[in-house]
Amino acid sequence: MVAATVYFFSRTWLPALATSSGGALDHQLTLNLILLGVVFCATQLALGLFVWKYRQRQVSLQVTRGGQPDARVELTWLTIAAALFLGLNIAGAAMQARVAETPLAEKPVIVEVTGVQFRWYFRQPGPDGRFGQTNPQLVDASEGNPLGIDRSNPASADDVVSSELVIPAGKTIEIRLHAQDVIHSFFVPSLRIKQDALPGQDIVIHLPPTETGTYDIACAQLCGMGHYQMNAKLKVVAEGQYRAWLRQFPPANVAQVGHPSTNKVAHR
Amino acid sequence: MASPRNPLHAADHSSATNAQAGYPSVFSFSTHHRVIGRQYFFLSLAAVLIGIVLSLLMRLHIVWPQAPLPFLGQIKPEQYLAYMTMHGTLMVFFVLSVAPQNAFGNLVLPEQIGARVMAFPRLNMLSFWTTLISFFVMVSALFVTGGGSMSGWTQYPPLSATISAGAGQGLGTDLWIVSIAIFCVASLMSAVNFITTILRGRAEGMSLMRMPLTVWSWFVTAMLTLLAFSVLLAAALLLFSDRHWGTSFYLPAGLVVNGAAMAGHSGGSPLLWQHLFWFFGHPEVYIAILPGMGVTSHMLSTFSRKPVYGYRSMVYSLLAIGVLGFMVWGHHMFVAGISPYAVMAFSTLTMVIAVPSSVKVINWLGTLRGGRIRFTIPLLFSVGFVSLFITGGLSGPILAQPAVDMYLHDTYFVVAHFHMIMGMAAVFAIFAATYFWFPLLFPDRIMNEQLGRAHFWFTFIGAYATFMPMHFLGLAGNPRQYSQIVGSAEYLQKLLPIHVFITISAFVLASAQLIFIYNLIYSALRGKFSGTNPWESTTLEWEQDRRQRIRVHHGPYEFGPREDSRRDYTVQSEPPYTYKS
Numbered sequence: 001m002v003a004a005t006v007y008f009f010s011r012t013w014l015p016a017l018a019t020s021s022g023g024a025l026d027h028q029l030t031l032n033l034i035l036l037g038v039v040f041c042a043t044q045l046a047l048g049l050f051v052w053k054y055r056q057r058q059v060s061l062q063v064t065r066g067g068q069p070d071a072r073v074e075l076t077w078l079t080i081a082a083a084l085f086l087g088l089n090i091a092g093a094a095m096q097a098r099v100a101e102t103p104l105a106e107k108p109v110i111v112e113v114t115g116v117q118f119r120w121y122f123r124q125p126g127p128d129g130r131f132g133q134t135n136p137q138l139v140d141a142s143e144g145n146p147l148g149i150d151r152s153n154p155a156s157a158d159d160v161v162s163s164e165l166v167i168p169a170g171k172t173i174e175i176r177l178h179a180q181d182v183i184h185s186f187f188v189p190s191l192r193i194k195q196d197a198l199p200g201q202d203i204v205i206h207l208p209p210t211e212t213g214t215y216d217i218a219c220a221q222l223c224g225m226g227h228y229q230m231n232a233k234l235k236v237v238a239e240g241q242y243r244a245w246l247r248q249f250p251p252a253n254v255a256q257v258g259h260p261s262t263n264k265v266a267h268r
Numbered sequence: 269m270a271s272p273r274n275p276l277h278a279a280d281h282s283s284a285t286n287a288q289a290g291y292p293s294v295f296s297f298s299t300h301h302r303v304i305g306r307q308y309f310f311l312s313l314a315a316v317l318i319g320i321v322l323s324l325l326m327r328l329h330i331v332w333p334q335a336p337l338p339f340l341g342q343i344k345p346e347q348y349l350a351y352m353t354m355h356g357t358l359m360v361f362f363v364l365s366v367a368p369q370n371a372f373g374n375l376v377l378p379e380q381i382g383a384r385v386m387a388f389p390r391l392n393m394l395s396f397w398t399t400l401i402s403f404f405v406m407v408s409a410l411f412v413t414g415g416g417s418m419s420g421w422t423q424y425p426p427l428s429a430t431i432s433a434g435a436g437q438g439l440g441t442d443l444w445i446v447s448i449a450i451f452c453v454a455s456l457m458s459a460v461n462f463i464t465t466i467l468r469g470r471a472e473g474m475s476l477m478r479m480p481l482t483v484w485s486w487f488v489t490a491m492l493t494l495l496a497f498s499v500l501l502a503a504a505l506l507l508f509s510d511r512h513w514g515t516s517f518y519l520p521a522g523l524v525v526n527g528a529a530m531a532g533h534s535g536g537s538p539l540l541w542q543h544l545f546w547f548f549g550h551p552e553v554y555i556a557i558l559p560g561m562g563v564t565s566h567m568l569s570t571f572s573r574k575p576v577y578g579y580r581s582m583v584y585s586l587l588a589i590g591v592l593g594f595m596v597w598g599h600h601m602f603v604a605g606i607s608p609y610a611v612m613a614f615s616t617l618t619m620v621i622a623v624p625s626s627v628k629v630i631n632w633l634g635t636l637r638g639g640r641i642r643f644t645i646p647l648l649f650s651v652g653f654v655s656l657f658i659t660g661g662l663s664g665p666i667l668a669q670p671a672v673d674m675y676l677h678d679t680y681f682v683v684a685h686f687h688m689i690m691g692m693a694a695v696f697a698i699f700a701a702t703y704f705w706f707p708l709l710f711p712d713r714i715m716n717e718q719l720g721r722a723h724f725w726f727t728f729i730g731a732y733a734t735f736m737p738m739h740f741l742g743l744a745g746n747p748r749q750y751s752q753i754v755g756s757a758e759y760l761q762k763l764l765p766i767h768v769f770i771t772i773s774a775f776v777l778a779s780a781q782l783i784f785i786y787n788l789i790y791s792a793l794r795g796k797f798s799g800t801n802p803w804e805s806t807t808l809e810w811e812q813d814r815r816q817r818i819r820v821h822h823g824p825y826e827f828g829p830r831e832d833s834r835r836d837y838t839v840q841s842e843p844p845y846t847y848k849s
């Protein structure tokens with residue numbers, strides 16, 4: 001019964017998965033909730049039962065029962081607890097290793113993700129496959145250059161910066177994550193992925209192949225006043241649509257990277 | 269151990285009636301440990317009341333961000349974050365690091381080990397007044413321009429290190445850092461005092477294995493305090509230096525804050541702070557809960573009229589938790605960008621620490637089993653402690669698995685976890701201790717029983733109603749430290765009704781504390797008289813005659829019917845008596 005309740009809860013509460021290969025974590029989580037749910041019920045019931053059963057009805061000097069544990073009893077409990085917790089530990093680690101060690105099928109699509117108080121910017125390298133250099137001195141969001149891309153650098157010419165993460169369906173995505181000012185955390189609930197973005201450090205993570213649709217991206221690390229509204233959309237589109245989307249950013253517009261209509265970064 | 273000349277045992281002829289009345293006032297610079305204990309108690313009471321009011325303001329803002337409040341007007345997001353920082357800091361530092369250890373430790377520890385005084389009475393006084401200064405510095409941050417710090421009780425840089433990062437990041441954050449540095453100094457002084465008193469002040473016959481579990485837990489807590497707070501002190505000084513003296517411990521090059529490139533910093537690492545902070549922070553959560561574990565063991569044994577089940581394993585598990593507590597800090601950093609090998613190690617060590625914690629739960633259940641349980645208020649709160657400890661404890665192993673934590677980290681699942689175990693369980697132990705030692709807090713009075721029962725049931729149900737649903741918010745992916753739901757990410761909008769329910773429950777929970785405050789005042793003035801040893805307890809703090817030299821002949825929890833009297837307990841200092849089995 002516990003199992004059924006837990007299963008029901010984990011199905012209904014978790015956001016819908018955006019990927020077929022992300023189910024491993026849901027299984028691990030459900031396994032956790034079931035096992036620990038049983039332990040929870042057993043111990044809480046035992047607690048209630050003992051308190052009720054052994055309540056003193058009148059003041060008496062009866063001998064109490066249940067003396068001291070002998071070493072065997074204690075060792076048994078110790079072993080049970082250790083087996084439960086280390087078992088979960090090993091199961092979790094094994095699951096993670098399976099996911100991490102699945103070799104990438106092909107060259108991943110690379111996206112650079114930058115957290116800035118209080119929005120996410122996504123940069124794709126364009127046809128040349130290379131990111132242009134950036135320089136903190138050049139950062140100026142009002143000039144349409146929130147990432148400080150160095151316009152004199154040839155590799156910058158075709159870089160595409162957007163405030164939505166648009167990616168092709170069914171492809172592995174490599175995310176290069178960093179932050180400009182304070183720590184943020186890149187959180188995609190429907191992929192069950194979260195990774196802090198730190199200034200001064202590049203962190204690489206992979207998004208598994210994803211089904212088409214629109215999903216939420218949130219910030220999960222306190223970054224200041226607007227933390228609660230630091231969210232963005234993940235748009236997973238078919239390969240052809242993705243190419244069409246990329247082509248909307250003419251490489252000539254080096255000086256004004258950004259959204260096709262305004263040539264600035266699109267803010268919602 | 270006790271030598272005949274031990275100054276901590278000098279007979280106290282002058283104040284033989286100490287236990288009845290006649291303490292120096294709480295408003296005086298007293299070196300008397302009972303007075304200092306009461307001072308600490310009132311300090312944490314003030315802190316918890318402010319903390320609760322702030323939490324209610326937060327809960328209101330989360331669900332009705334536009335609503336104008338009396339006196340405050342409409343709360344802004346930066347105020348939410350300032351209240352949150354203040355709430356967390358007051359609760360963790362000024363309530364949970366003060367009441368369980370310093371308030372009740374001072375109140376009963378010396379007597380429980382058969383000493384007359386603390387090892388360093390004047391240092392003890394200094395610790396309290398230093399803590400009080402730190403408290404005023406902390407609270408003053410709410411009233412300065414810009415308001416209190418927004419960066420949470422964990423104060424992660426660069427947010428906490430850059431003044432331009434937001435409203436409260438100027439003076440408000442400076443006051444936070446200064447207050448915490450002062451608090452660290454006070455805690456270090458107090459820890460030294462506790463350790464010395466316990467090691468040097470025990471009466472003859474009070475061997476380590478005859479110490480009540482309360483004393484054991486105060487001892488381990490003092491050790492943790494000594495090691496953890498010294499690291500926090502250093503970390504806080506470095507943070508202050510980064511803010512004002514141009515150093516770069518935590519700040520890397522190339523920061524662009526608020527649209528302006530920050531020159532002059534390079535080479536620092538924001539992760540350094542996280543390592544230092546959590547090296548303090550994880551032991552800190554044990555500093556908050558270990559004394560509660562000691563109190564719970566003490567109460568369960570006293571009121572089921574049975575020895576503590578597995579006293580030895582209780583002591584060893586305390587020590588194990590104390591040692592392992594320093595090796596698991598990385599479980600707060602699974603997604604912070606540390607090496608996967610470190611993640612593995614911290615995850616495994618965290619699972620290991622769950623084992624001694626389980627031993628404690630099993631032994632508490634074993635203590636209750638087969639007893640003759642007296643349904644006093646302290647017992648109710650101790651049973652509540654065990655229940656909340658189980659609930660909060662079982663979500664720990666879930667968060668300890670890095671893959672699962674990747675989803676649940678910094679969501680309301682974590683808020684539920686730490687409020688259950690560190691918030692509610694520890695507070696329940698404080699309540700149990702208050703009802704239990706009330707005759708020592710307000711000489712010879714006892715708290716009202718009916719009010720106590722009402723207080724317990726409302727608090728117990730209120731606690732579950734407030735914090736249980738947060739688990740589901742976490743499973744749904746609701747990040748913490750979000751000041752509102754409306755205007756936030758789309759997938760969170762459907763969770764608003766649960767937030768409303770939680771806010772209502774929080775008000776029930778908070779209102780129940782009015783019963784407690786009323787009972788406290790009423791009983792202090794009008795309470796029934798307790799008589800000596802009202803709970804028929806075995807430990808020495810109830811001993812009345814302070815002129816005799818104390819000799820200990822018994823273990824701490826010798827319960828069981830005696831043939832020579834109508835009693836079912838033997839006080840530790842009674843002459844030797846052997847039980848017939």
Ligand code: HEM
Binds near residue numbers: 691748749
């Ligand atoms: C009336 C009871 C309480 C209520 C209604 C309450 C409510 C809250 C709320 C709404 C938050 C902010 C959560 C967020 O936005 O992420 C919070 C944070 C927190 N609370 Fe409580 N709380 C209560 C009691 C306690 C107690 C007794 C403790 C003692 C440990 C505590 C410790 C904390 C801490 C450490 C934080 C985190 C602050 C931060 O992130 O910097 N709370 N609480």
Ligand SMILES: [Cu+2]
Binds near residue numbers: 219221224227
């Ligand atoms: Cu954020």
Ligand SMILES: [Cu+2]
Binds near residue numbers: 549550553599600
């Ligand atoms: Cu921890």
